[in-house]
Amino acid sequence: MPLIQRQFCSIPRCIMSSHGAPIPMTSSACGPLTGEARVPGDKSISHRSLILGALSVGETRISGLLEGQDVLDTAKAMRAFGATVTDHGGGEWSVYGVGVGGFAEPDGVIDCGNSGTGVRLIMGAMATSPISATFTGDASLNGRPMARVTDPLALFGAQSHGRQGGRLPMTLVGAADPVPVTYTVPVPSAQVKSAVLLAGLNAPGQTVVIEAEATRDHTERMLAGFGAEISVEDTDEGRVITLTGQPELKPQKIDVPRDPSSAAFPVCAALIVPGSDVLVPGIGLNPTRAGLFTTLREMGADLTYENERVEGGEPVADLRARFSPDLTGIEVPPARAASMIDEYPVLSVVASFARGDTVMRGVKELRVKESDRIDAMASGLRANGVAVEDGPDWWIVTGQGHGNVAGGATCASFLDHRIAMSFLVLGMATQKPVKVDDAGPIATSFPIFEPLMAQLGARIQREDG
């Protein structure tokens, strides 16, 4: 993968930055999508590799790190807290860590850009050290709720001073004398769970986190891999995670698997573009992440798992997605929401080409992502001829069937990479092209999206040609 990534990123069309002038893009109906889609490294695991590397004693080596803006901002933040982070090229990185409790006070403001995961996990990681840091982000991140992490961090003894409503910019004053905490996470959020666990690292004694609904478990798995004493128990209350504080974390060699959330885009595009046959190799199928693929199969998608194997303790497969003319809308089980939370936007695109209604309930969290993802998708889909109904924590997309989605409208991406990519996928199978006002945010998670999709046969054009 590093080779392919290097190859793609030498192409001028690689989206390397989410900052700066808007980058409008239009996608139009194309011939079959075919070939191999080697998507970049997993964003969640990339953030955690850098942060846990920075909290270890010695050198962590990372290959296949996602070099998207979100992760690059976390790398920069880890340097500001005193770790030595080195980019060796081609997705190979090293982090020389300062150990649990060893973070230095940063000189400047920590700018986490567009990344909720970055800011929330880093806040957790510093909250139990006697240092202060001021965090900010772009307009999207500065509008997102932070009380969900500062509330539990206050229980450890940390103090936060932010804008009204618990918004960034915000200064966090770490606890000088942290105490361990038992905390039940009130919303299904791996970011909140992870912030509490990372704070628990430097609190003496046992920190316990209880989550009623299982969310992605990379923090638990990676903490165990770095040598922390951590146990997970399934109980009637939910998953009970117990972490013993003040371990010495041991540096690791990490091979970041490819991101299932990025794989979702070429997979979904192949399902709706007639004649397509796309292989997306080496995708992690951790059950806490794979909900979209289960859902698509239930809708009748021709999506198969090939070469199933275990890599680095995680189930992995090559995904083969072929054009699926007979998709049917389904009711997505709300209990599955956490395992596909970032994939609802692109699921709503596939649902537009199905027959019948796709009903998505229990998805309130979609309203507090980089954008209000229900609003963003509902308004863009309606403008392109798809009927959508929505309420506070649900939405229903009425499928138009293949060949029947009009397209022709411009959609706002609202500084949200997943919204931008979803509408570009929509335009690959609509009657008229679909324009996205700003595709720049795609750089946060999938900088090679445009050349990768073009290589499969997609027709994506920038305003400037």
Ligand SMILES: O=C(O)C1=C[C@@H](OP(=O)(O)O)[C@@H](O)[C@H](O)C1
């Ligand atoms: O922990 C993580 O790496 C993530 C958790 C999810 O957010 P929430 O914890 O807010 O659900 C997800 O949407 C985000 O893309 C990545």
Ligand SMILES: C=C(OP(=O)(O)O)C(=O)O
């Ligand atoms: C929600 C997302 O990311 P974050 O919360 O890290 O900004 C995402 O990548 O879809």
